[in-house]
Amino acid sequence: MSLATLDTMGGASTGSVTVTEQLNFWAGKRVGGRNRERAEPVFEPATGRVLCQMVPCGAEEVDEAIMSAHSAYVQWSKKAGTERARVMLEAARIIRERREKIAKLEVINNGKSITEALVDIDVSWQCIEYYAGLAGTLAGQHVQLPGGAFAYTRREPLGVCVGIGAWNYPFQIAAWKSAPALACGNAMVFKPSPFTPVTAVILAEIYKEAGVPDGLFCVVQGGAETGSLLCNHPKVAKVSFTGSVPTGKKVMEMSAKSVKQVTLELGGKSPLIIFKDCELGNAVKGALMANFLTQGQVCCNGTRVFVQKDILPQFLEEVVKRTKAIAVGDPLLDGTRMGALITKPQLEKVLGFVSQAKKEGARVLCGGEPFVPTDPKLKGGYFMSPCILDNCRDDMTCVKEEIFGPVMSVLPFDTEEEVIRRANNTTFGLASGVFTRDISRAHRMAENLEAGTCFINNYNISPVEVPFGGYKMSGFGRENGQVTIEYYSQLKTVVVEMGDVEDYF
Ligand SMILES: NC(=O)C1=CN([C@@H]2O[C@H](COP(=O)(O)OP(=O)(O)OC[C@H]3O[C@@H](n4cnc5c(N)ncnc54)[C@H](O)[C@@H]3O)[C@@H](O)[C@H]2O)C=CC1
Numbered sequence: 400m401s402l403a404t405l406d407t408m409g410g411a412s413t414g415s416v417t418v419t420e421q422l423n424f425w426a427g428k429r430v431g432g433r434n435r436e437r438a439e440p441v442f443e444p445a446t447g448r449v450l451c452q453m454v455p456c457g458a459e460e461v462d463e464a465i466m467s468a469h470s471a472y473v474q475w476s477k478k479a480g481t482e483r484a485r486v487m488l489e490a491a492r493i494i495r496e497r498r499e500k501i502a503k504l505e506v507i508n509n510g511k512s513i514t515e516a517l518v519d520i521d522v523s524w525q526c527i528e529y530y531a532g533l534a535g536t537l538a539g540q541h542v543q544l545p546g547g548a549f550a551y552t553r554r555e556p557l558g559v560c561v562g563i564g565a566w567n568y569p570f571q572i573a574a575w576k577s578a579p580a581l582a583c584g585n586a587m588v589f590k591p592s593p594f595t596p597v598t599a600v601i602l603a604e605i606y607k608e609a610g611v612p613d614g615l616f617c618v619v620q621g622g623a624e625t626g627s628l629l630c631n632h633p634k635v636a637k638v639s640f641t642g643s644v645p646t647g648k649k650v651m652e653m654s655a656k657s658v659k660q661v662t663l664e665l666g667g668k669s670p671l672i673i674f675k676d677c678e679l680g681n682a683v684k685g686a687l688m689a690n691f692l693t694q695g696q697v698c699c700n701g702t703r704v705f706v707q708k709d710i711l712p713q714f715l716e717e718v719v720k721r722t723k724a725i726a727v728g729d730p731l732l733d734g735t736r737m738g739a740l741i742t743k744p745q746l747e748k749v750l751g752f753v754s755q756a757k758k759e760g761a762r763v764l765c766g767g768e769p770f771v772p773t774d775p776k777l778k779g780g781y782f783m784s785p786c787i788l789d790n791c792r793d794d795m796t797c798v799k800e801e802i803f804g805p806v807m808s809v810l811p812f813d814t815e816e817e818v819i820r821r822a823n824n825t826t827f828g829l830a831s832g833v834f835t836r837d838i839s840r841a842h843r844m845a846e847n848l849e850a851g852t853c854f855i856n857n858y859n860i861s862p863v864e865v866p867f868g869g870y871k872m873s874g875f876g877r878e879n880g881q882v883t884i885e886y887y888s889q890l891k892t893v894v895v896e897m898g899d900v901e902d903y904f
Pocket residue numbers: 563564565566567590591592593621622623624625626627630641642643644646647649650664665666667697698801802803
């Protein structure tokens with residue numbers, strides 16, 4: 400799907416698109432995978448049809464991409480921040496102009512609803528626009544020293560950065576990683592998930608069209624092996640990774656060998672805490688936002704929903720009613736609110752969590768079953784009905800492990816002190832949420848919850864201006880917000896003598 404053929408996306412429907420274009424991008428153009436014998440089929444989640452072939456890059460191709468990124472870095476890093484900003488603003492403008500076509504392609508590859516994909520693409524151009532705004536503000540400090548001497552600091556880029564993405568937000572993750580990287584003067588080689596190879600290369604073409612030097616944003620396709628080649632490459636200065644905890648640990652280990660900087664955005668099992676003094680309608684909507692976006696495949700989801708006992712019956716009645724009403728089906732239709740899970744194994748894994756929960760004593764209040772839409776072309780899709788589990792205990796598998804599917808576990812609680820202890824009793828710490836009308840309690844909770852984000856009276860909104868990232872085993876480093884500049888740049892100190900060198904020896 401090149402930019403030219405992206406034009407045909409206007410009339411695209413589920414089950415109608417096959418992608419035959421080359422999916423790698425370096426040295427300013429699309430490149431086909433060389434190891435065609437290792438091609439893996441990529442499926443359209445809503446139909447189960449083969450969408451394209453993903454050919455993983457080998458050592459030679461990874462090396463070519465990194466070398467091309469390095470030569471672009473040499474030019475790009477010499478530009479003033481304001482010059483980089485101009486190019487990035489143009490890229491943001493082009494994405495905004497093509498948002499509907501890119502969103503459609505994202506839906507066909509990922510399975511999420513078009514309503515959500517449009518938001519993802521908007522967040523992507525907003526992120527590039529935001530970091531374009533910051534590019535011109537990068538500056539150092541001037542420090543006076545005795546005798547007229549002085550020092551100054553320069554904020555410099557790191558070099559070639561690697562981005563490794565997950566499949567849940569394919570285009571948005573590529574934007575979240577490349578925008579701050581490019582704003583600071585770095586180049587990036589990005590590897591999408593092998594399940595969602597299609598849209599990152601569109602971003603590469605757009606950056607090129609906007610005027611970045613050839614090679615500045617490269618895309619290499621592949622899975623674990625290609626990812627390892629990137630993490631082990633001596634010319635790479637930093638790796639920013641989004642994905643699971645076990646892979647994140649491997650990325651960190653590999654990066655340690657040549658002391659590369661690392662940002663890790665890993666999984667979560669975040670608590671959403673609903674007090675009896677909340678505005679119940681908003682709390683219910685918040686619980687749905689916290690669990691069912693992107694078919695529940697979101698790292699920061701609030702999947703442990705703690706509800707104060709006094710309001711548990713009302714909460715359950717309302718949340719079950721709303722969940723049953725969620726329109727599951729063809730993700731390209733405007734009325735659909737939940738599409739298909741990413742792969743058949745992922746669907747089976749999630750359904751497995753639901754049966755395990757039943758065995759351990761949870762009660763299924765709704766959903767948790769494979770869903771077969773009436774439209775015949777969707778019969779092979781990976782759909783399931785969104786699920787609410789009641790009667791949950793803290794020691795159940797569904798409450799302890801990241802499910803990455805549309806499954807909400809509801810847990811009753813009595814007191815604030817008790818719920819803080821239980822909410823923090825996890826190795827994860829990505830996000831948390833609290834619904835209450837008591838402002839002191841809300842801020843006390845925000846202080847005491849061990850997580851990188853605490854949402855008060857909402858959940859899962861992620862404006863590009865605010866930092867996003869984890870505590871504990873959910874990772875470290877941040878994406879979005881001003882602070883991310885620090886994760887894509889380094890400080891050089893320049894010390895200047897104005898007099899004679901002291902006669903010391
Ligand atoms: N925190 C988050 O946003 C996400 C969390 N997950 C969690 O991970 C589970 C599995 O999903 P996967 O896509 O298999 O996640 P994963 O962690 O295996 O893969 C994420 C990315 O890392 C790459 N990768 C895999 N092995 C690598 C290695 N040894 N070196 C370098 N790169 C490597 C993959 O190709 C992909 O691009 C999900 O069920 C979910 O629980 C998955 C996606 C996103």
